[in-house]
Amino acid sequence: MRKTAATKPATMKDVAARAGVSVATVSNVLADRKPVDAALVAKVRAAAAALGYQVDRVASQLRSGRARIVCVLVPSLDNPFFTGLIAAIERAVRDEGYDIVLASGHDDDAVERARLAALLSWRPAGVVVVPSTDAFAGRDLLEGARVPYVVVDRVADDVGSDVVTVDNEGAGRLAARHMLELGHRNLLVVASSLDLANIRERVAGIAGAYAEIGLPRPPVLEVGLSFEEIDERIDRYLAAQGTPTGVVALTNFATMGAIACLNRLDFAVPDDISVLGFDDYAWMRISKPSITAIAQPVDAMALAAWERLRARIDGVSSSDTPSHPDRLKLGCRLEIRQSARAVGPSLLGADGADDVGRKQTHAVQR
Amino acid sequence: MRKTAATKPATMKDVAARAGVSVATVSNVLADRKPVDAALVAKVRAAAAALGYQVDRVASQLRSGRARIVCVLVPSLDNPFFTGLIAAIERAVRDEGYDIVLASGHDDDAVERARLAALLSWRPAGVVVVPSTDAFAGRDLLEGARVPYVVVDRVADDVGSDVVTVDNEGAGRLAARHMLELGHRNLLVVASSLDLANIRERVAGIAGAYAEIGLPRPPVLEVGLSFEEIDERIDRYLAAQGTPTGVVALTNFATMGAIACLNRLDFAVPDDISVLGFDDYAWMRISKPSITAIAQPVDAMALAAWERLRARIDGVSSSDTPSHPDRLKLGCRLEIRQSARAVGPSLLGADGADDVGRKQTHAVQR
DNA sequence: GTGAAAGCGCTAACAT
DNA sequence: ATGTTAGCGCTTTCAC
Numbered sequence: 001m002r003k004t005a006a007t008k009p010a011t012m013k014d015v016a017a018r019a020g021v022s023v024a025t026v027s028n029v030l031a032d033r034k035p036v037d038a039a040l041v042a043k044v045r046a047a048a049a050a051l052g053y054q055v056d057r058v059a060s061q062l063r064s065g066r067a068r069i070v071c072v073l074v075p076s077l078d079n080p081f082f083t084g085l086i087a088a089i090e091r092a093v094r095d096e097g098y099d100i101v102l103a104s105g106h107d108d109d110a111v112e113r114a115r116l117a118a119l120l121s122w123r124p125a126g127v128v129v130v131p132s133t134d135a136f137a138g139r140d141l142l143e144g145a146r147v148p149y150v151v152v153d154r155v156a157d158d159v160g161s162d163v164v165t166v167d168n169e170g171a172g173r174l175a176a177r178h179m180l181e182l183g184h185r186n187l188l189v190v191a192s193s194l195d196l197a198n199i200r201e202r203v204a205g206i207a208g209a210y211a212e213i214g215l216p217r218p219p220v221l222e223v224g225l226s227f228e229e230i231d232e233r234i235d236r237y238l239a240a241q242g243t244p245t246g247v248v249a250l251t252n253f254a255t256m257g258a259i260a261c262l263n264r265l266d267f268a269v270p271d272d273i274s275v276l277g278f279d280d281y282a283w284m285r286i287s288k289p290s291i292t293a294i295a296q297p298v299d300a301m302a303l304a305a306w307e308r309l310r311a312r313i314d315g316v317s318s319s320d321t322p323s324h325p326d327r328l329k330l331g332c333r334l335e336i337r338q339s340a341r342a343v344g345p346s347l348l349g350a351d352g353a354d355d356v357g358r359k360q361t362h363a364v365q366r
Numbered sequence: 367m368r369k370t371a372a373t374k375p376a377t378m379k380d381v382a383a384r385a386g387v388s389v390a391t392v393s394n395v396l397a398d399r400k401p402v403d404a405a406l407v408a409k410v411r412a413a414a415a416a417l418g419y420q421v422d423r424v425a426s427q428l429r430s431g432r433a434r435i436v437c438v439l440v441p442s443l444d445n446p447f448f449t450g451l452i453a454a455i456e457r458a459v460r461d462e463g464y465d466i467v468l469a470s471g472h473d474d475d476a477v478e479r480a481r482l483a484a485l486l487s488w489r490p491a492g493v494v495v496v497p498s499t500d501a502f503a504g505r506d507l508l509e510g511a512r513v514p515y516v517v518v519d520r521v522a523d524d525v526g527s528d529v530v531t532v533d534n535e536g537a538g539r540l541a542a543r544h545m546l547e548l549g550h551r552n553l554l555v556v557a558s559s560l561d562l563a564n565i566r567e568r569v570a571g572i573a574g575a576y577a578e579i580g581l582p583r584p585p586v587l588e589v590g591l592s593f594e595e596i597d598e599r600i601d602r603y604l605a606a607q608g609t610p611t612g613v614v615a616l617t618n619f620a621t622m623g624a625i626a627c628l629n630r631l632d633f634a635v636p637d638d639i640s641v642l643g644f645d646d647y648a649w650m651r652i653s654k655p656s657i658t659a660i661a662q663p664v665d666a667m668a669l670a671a672w673e674r675l676r677a678r679i680d681g682v683s684s685s686d687t688p689s690h691p692d693r694l695k696l697g698c699r700l701e702i703r704q705s706a707r708a709v710g711p712s713l714l715g716a717d718g719a720d721d722v723g724r725k726q727t728h729a730v731q732r
Numbered sequence: 733g734t735g736a737a738a739g740c741g742c743t744a745a746c747a748t
Numbered sequence: 749a750t751g752t753t754a755g756c757g758c759t760t761t762c763a764c
Contacts, residue, residue: 052510054487059757077453087443102468121420144418260652283649286626425741
């Protein structure tokens, strides 16, 4: 049995013909735009259902100029932090009739630009972008397109666009103070790449916390993104510099890599060495030992980004003067578990002793 | 300083005017469709660059009838298996000029249908769908839309559409035979939900392997999807039925949940109890002990799905008679690590002793 | 409350 | 090789 040749999908005209009304009426009924006589509404609905008709959003967008597309561009789809962000954006957006067009910058400026150009050619209502590098190679495209957009997570300099980030310095400080409280003087900071501003801010937070109490800033080891690299760099560092009492890893990959390396070298965590990681995933809870970590407010970031974006989208269509760019900085949480233990008396004053299992930096909006 | 009101993006007409040519020529240059005089090409390119012009894909699609959209619908964006699939699909399609419109069925038939209807209204070139349940609530929409589509991973019955799955029964058999080789007579199978055909197939594979050598089929515990549930069900089972020598968990969530529960109950893995999990993620390698697991060929699945889809897309446009539906079944790999250990002599014949670290089921195409 | 008709930005057939 | 023009399916005036 041979399938019939691909029939074209039904159009509004088909529905109109079947219902015995004009296309304008069909449009008004299906979009619930103008009041239409109840009898006609029923006829139109019946005809549409019979034909399995769905409005062609492409034609709709072209004619109306109103897009129901939100583009999301992230540096990588292999990183659970970004896919978590996407999941949260999807939840926020889907009930408002928007669809997500997704792309990855593959951690590369050139790819980012190319993908962004492709995304923008859909003339989306707005875009959420996590730049692949501090260069933010796609910014000029975004500006040129005059589309509402919000930059999330990786924000290098203070430009005039809406921004949602985490309080990275506060997070670093939070991590450092926890380690100080546990008596760690001799800390190693493991960072993916110091080319990323958010990572540098985390480092700065740690350095600040140590400096505040007169301790030298802990050494920072830049380890890259592949597990092999991470393993090798840490291994070499330990061989050359000796073993610190604790490690703070500044990304989820760095956290995994550090633990993998320490396991391989047969260091016991936390007995031989303490580990404090970044990001909070299920495996960190079930891991043995469970991993003490700084949890980033992924859902809140996504929600805030969408809220801001929607405000801009609605603002534009109602010819509102857009308010000034919004810089939102969300606080992180410390999840105290088993991988970091005390190696001596607290190095903080008594005021640091609010150690009840979770701590939070302030959410700062300015 | 006040921004100027949102200027409309440049159109092809603008570019044509600036370059002193017709819109048709602009179109031909930018789409590289017809040969155009070099001098004009240069002028057009210059004008387009000056205006930062990008073709409006919405208008382009409406007019040409050719879409460069691939829709991807998965049951959940919080599951690394599905996000891994998405990542691989993105890599495959991006270089061919397609963009991905993404949606989640949220493990719910009704949501799946609704999201699919929304996706289809973009009139995509094709869609990749992982059904949320065996009911595959969206299938009729897909059929009605006469759009090329391929069903991935969760496939309940043998319908006439392209399908890419894993050899679930083979995977189950692979897992079971490994445990048998390690001498496990007393096994517990932990499944998320037996409402999913692929899970039932894995169970059947395990049961088959045990039956083949005259052993009773291992008990199967259905634990749901939340960690709390998993923990509670396993805890209760162990209390009531006693401790098996080994656990086989049939999804990544079940694997995590099982390990979490055993950790909480202070069972040592693998000394007190062996664990064999499903899916293969970085945390399983770094975990202590590292987790022996069945790895699914996520990238190969995505690639195969796209290849099939593209063939259909191209086939349709060249008025080819579509070939018969393709059912592709890919083999899984066993990653032998530390979480499953021998508890006695192998229960298999000597032919089962090919234990060199990795095993693979056959890739079957039919 | 309903319909006729214009036109969104582009592509493709046709004319030159 | 280049230009002119119709029209994709819809939304939106504007008549009625």
